[in-house]
Amino acid sequence: MDIAHNFLGLKTLIASASMHIKTPEMAVFGLFFLVFVLVFFFLLIFWRYRLVFMLCVMLELCIVFITPFGVAFVMRHFLYPIKVSYTHFAPFVYTSGFSFDLTIRNLSKLEMKECMLTITPLRENPKQSLLITLQDTLLPLNAYTQVLAQPIKPKQSVRWSGIIDNYRYGERYSSVLDCH
Known part of the structure; x- marks a missing residue:
């Protein structure tokens, strides 16, 4: 019963959050995701070269941590100033x-x-x-x-x-x- 109640609360939270996300927000997030995927493919291509591999891993971690701040910055300064x-x-x-x-x-x-x-x-x-x-x-x-x-x-x-x-x-x- 408790798991079902928690799942229902999570479902309600996701539904209410998705009502506020519109096409411009999804496009900005999609651009960050495309850059993430591009760097990930470079990571797979150059996995034998340690320096390039480590650089790609560090870049991937930076992209993951910077994405929320980057999306907020683009939204505040470019899409909705x-x-x-x-x-x-x-x-x-x-x-x-x-x-x-x-x-x-x-x-x-x-x-x-x-x-x-x-x-x-x-x-x-x-x-x-x-x-x-x-x-x-x-x-x-x-x-x-x-x-x-x-x-x-x-x-x-x-x-x-x-x-x-x-x-x-x-x-x-x-x-x-x-x-x-």
Whole structure:
């Protein structure tokens, strides 16, 4: 029973994730996969030559680890570039919450289906400690997200304002706005 329940949860997770993946994302991932296969064939061809073989193995490992970051970079800077103008973007002073008011301009030639704003609070780091910076990167505090499910046509601007409830942290935060 437990295995069937876990399998159903995994099936639901894969189905919900696949609904967000569109043709441009698949094309970018496919390009990275084609480069991986090309280097793999070089690895098979030159398996007798140790230097070339080891170089191909190292290149394969680099491609495997770089692919998620490369896909995100291509998506953010080439397929779906945006310009963001902030009118107001700060946590509340006397209550728990985070207020934002921004304008998003679609600079791409593709229509964006939704945008997601993620705000992650950072720990106090008065001495600029590397340990606290690594802790913020690897083990972040709660992330707060808001989703704008409004399509944005090419060269169109949309004003988005809202409040993120229960934000109880200080003035230090990092924010990421992803549109796809």
